[in-house]
Amino acid sequence: MITTADGTIGAQTARPADHPVLGAAGLASPASLYRPLTVADTVEILADGAADLLAGGTDLVPALRTGRRRPRRIIALRRVLELRTRGASADGLIIGAGVTYQDLAGWSLSPGLAATARVVGSPQIRNLGTVGGALGTADPRGDLLTFLSAADAEVVLRSVHGARTVTVPSYLAEGRDPTELITAVRLPRPCGPQAYLKVGARQAASAAVVSCALVVDRVRERVACAIGGVAGRPVRPVAAEDFVRAGVDWATGTAPPDVVAGFGELVTEAVRAVEDPLPDDPRASVAYRRHAAGVLAARAAGRCLSGPSPVRSAGGR
Amino acid sequence: MSEPAYRNVSVDEDPACPSHDAGPRVSYQLHIDGGVREVAGAWFGESLLRVLRDHLGVLSVKDACEQGRCGSCSVLMDGRLVTSCTVLAADAADAQVTTVAGLGVGGPARAVQAAFLAHGAVQCGFCTPGFVVAVTDLLARRPDADEDEIRESLAGNICRCTGYGRIIAAIRSVQEARRRPGDTRWRPGTGQRPGTDQRQGTGR
Ligand SMILES: Cc1cc2nc3c(=O)[nH]c(=O)nc-3n(C[C@H](O)[C@H](O)[C@H](O)COP(=O)(O)OP(=O)(O)OC[C@H]3O[C@@H](n4cnc5c(N)ncnc54)[C@H](O)[C@@H]3O)c2cc1C
Ligand code: FES
Ligand code: FES
Numbered sequence: 225m226i227t228t229a230d231g232t233i234g235a236q237t238a239r240p241a242d243h244p245v246l247g248a249a250g251l252a253s254p255a256s257l258y259r260p261l262t263v264a265d266t267v268e269i270l271a272d273g274a275a276d277l278l279a280g281g282t283d284l285v286p287a288l289r290t291g292r293r294r295p296r297r298i299i300a301l302r303r304v305l306e307l308r309t310r311g312a313s314a315d316g317l318i319i320g321a322g323v324t325y326q327d328l329a330g331w332s333l334s335p336g337l338a339a340t341a342r343v344v345g346s347p348q349i350r351n352l353g354t355v356g357g358a359l360g361t362a363d364p365r366g367d368l369l370t371f372l373s374a375a376d377a378e379v380v381l382r383s384v385h386g387a388r389t390v391t392v393p394s395y396l397a398e399g400r401d402p403t404e405l406i407t408a409v410r411l412p413r414p415c416g417p418q419a420y421l422k423v424g425a426r427q428a429a430s431a432a433v434v435s436c437a438l439v440v441d442r443v444r445e446r447v448a449c450a451i452g453g454v455a456g457r458p459v460r461p462v463a464a465e466d467f468v469r470a471g472v473d474w475a476t477g478t479a480p481p482d483v484v485a486g487f488g489e490l491v492t493e494a495v496r497a498v499e500d501p502l503p504d505d506p507r508a509s510v511a512y513r514r515h516a517a518g519v520l521a522a523r524a525a526g527r528c529l530s531g532p533s534p535v536r537s538a539g540g541r
Numbered sequence: 542m543s544e545p546a547y548r549n550v551s552v553d554e555d556p557a558c559p560s561h562d563a564g565p566r567v568s569y570q571l572h573i574d575g576g577v578r579e580v581a582g583a584w585f586g587e588s589l590l591r592v593l594r595d596h597l598g599v600l601s602v603k604d605a606c607e608q609g610r611c612g613s614c615s616v617l618m619d620g621r622l623v624t625s626c627t628v629l630a631a632d633a634a635d636a637q638v639t640t641v642a643g644l645g646v647g648g649p650a651r652a653v654q655a656a657f658l659a660h661g662a663v664q665c666g667f668c669t670p671g672f673v674v675a676v677t678d679l680l681a682r683r684p685d686a687d688e689d690e691i692r693e694s695l696a697g698n699i700c701r702c703t704g705y706g707r708i709i710a711a712i713r714s715v716q717e718a719r720r721r722p723g724d725t726r727w728r729p730g731t732g733q734r735p736g737t738d739q740r741q742g743t744g745r
Contacts, residue, residue: 256585257567257629257632259632278632280627281629282609282624282627285627285629286588286609286626288586288588289591289607295586298585298586302632345609346609346697346698347622347675347697348609348612348623348675352623352627427696428696429610429696
């Protein structure tokens with residue numbers, strides 16, 4: 225049971241009005257913590273756009289501590305079990321916003337997502353951090369964001385007015401309305417090898433300096449690539465994708481070494497051409513990141529396109 | 542750090558934290574190490590780490606970075622290893638929180654603690670409670686983890702003294718003791734004398 229200074233407020237019933245389990249009643253703009261149990265209740269509490277969402281807390285709680293974020297109202301999503309499901313249908317995979325990196329790390333249905341989740345943070349962070357939180361923060365170096373960009377994923381948002389689905393690039397361009405909850409991401413089922421490679425300040429428990437996601441689709445005969453850590457959002461090197469696609473022998477799913485090397489060079493070119501490059505950083509210059517992007521892309525392509533295994537994932541080393 | 546003063550610090554008197562005026566004081570219960578503790582008048586945005594230390598006087602949970610990076614504040618929440626500085630305390634109200642003191646006698650915790658002492662894996666000791674929680678969690682899930690997996694699993698726990706070699710040696714001794722024929726209990730390794738292991742970690 226949780227109480228405020230002026231009395232006890234229950235938390236278990238369904239009406240949103242009953243959910244401010246922590247709050248100062250009587251203030252003009254009451255500051256509260258809400259702990260709803262369902263998506264329907266969550267979007268109702270969100271309807272005035274005046275609350276911050278809390279998932280695993282790995283980004284938000286340190287920001288509260290330093291005062292970088294000062295919400296008057298917080299909606300904690302930990303008890304919304306609907307958000308913690310993931311599944312597969314004929315069309316693809318759907319992953320609830322409350323699914324953690326740890327949940328994804330062992331998921332055999334998506335080897336690329338699993339490889340990505342395994343190189344995020346530490347076990348402590350992977351046990352807490354969620355898909356919804358990664359999209360909410362939308363850090364241009366975020367590992368999941370980079371992989372989802374290569375995988376042509378879509379973001380499902382819900383408000384009291386209903387649900388809508390947008391592509392990752394348009395989500396990143398337009399953002400989320402403050403009345404909307406991210407409920408899930410959708411992505412196509414893997415149809416070939418996938419890789420996620422990352423260079424960080426350390427080999428584990430550190431954010432990406434540069435990263436590369438590669439998704440090979442042997443059914444549609446396509447190669448998709450996304451580079452993280454070089455621009456304000458993950459970069460899709462379209463010319464490089466087209467080049468490697470044309471160079472793959474799709475009967476075997478393999479590409480010769482010169483195609484793989486050329487792909488790396490074209491990725492470096494694409495990174496050089498981005499309009500909003502992330503600025504120089506004392507430990508990772510723009511030139512280094514450009515170079516590393518090409519190296520990672522060629523390495524990922526080498527792993528995914530050298531056959532013979534039909535579906536293969538490569539981890540973060 | 543004088544204990545009583547620290548323990549009774551009220552959030553109102555902590556000017557270093559600008560966010561404390563941004564919400565109400567709230568009261569709730571936490572389930573810690575099998576017991577129920579009352580939290581009275583905590584700021585609603587307080588982390589589990591701050592509530593454990595400042596409101597409840599649970600000082601074995603160490604505070605070093607408050608950014609989830611060092612692991613010294615590690616606890617189990619509903620059996621999962623987490624950094625308590627990145628958990629909102631009031632949202633942990635219905636969870637079981639386990640600190641190093643509550644790890645219990647059934648699992649590897651006691652053996653891990655004894656092995657840390659025997660192998661010189663405790664120097665200043667600041668990182669130790671967090672390490673013991675993380676190692677106990679690892680060995681309970683993956684008793685036969687190899688050295689690479691051990692190092693990777695502990696990447697979220699930083700130690701500034703030992704160079705990690707002695708910590709790894711302590712963990713290996715716990716694993717060896719468990720593997721001895723006829724012995725399925727967790728107990729500390731006895732093969733090495735204190736301080737004889739000079740292996741150093743790669744620091745990753
Ligand atoms: C030590 C450390 C290491 C890290 N290492 C990595 C790393 O290697 N790679 C990496 O990519 N990231 C890393 N991170 C970042 C972090 O873990 C991720 O961004 C994480 O996915 C955030 O998820 P969360 O559930 O903790 O989010 P929270 O902190 O709870 O929320 C983050 C943001 O998303 C919003 N939000 C949460 N859920 C929703 C939702 N359903 N709908 C709309 N908005 C929502 C919140 O309002 C908030 O603005 C690291 C963080 C730490 C502290
Ligand atoms: S104090 Fe929590 S991880 Fe450092
Ligand atoms: S023993 Fe001093 S930090 Fe680890």
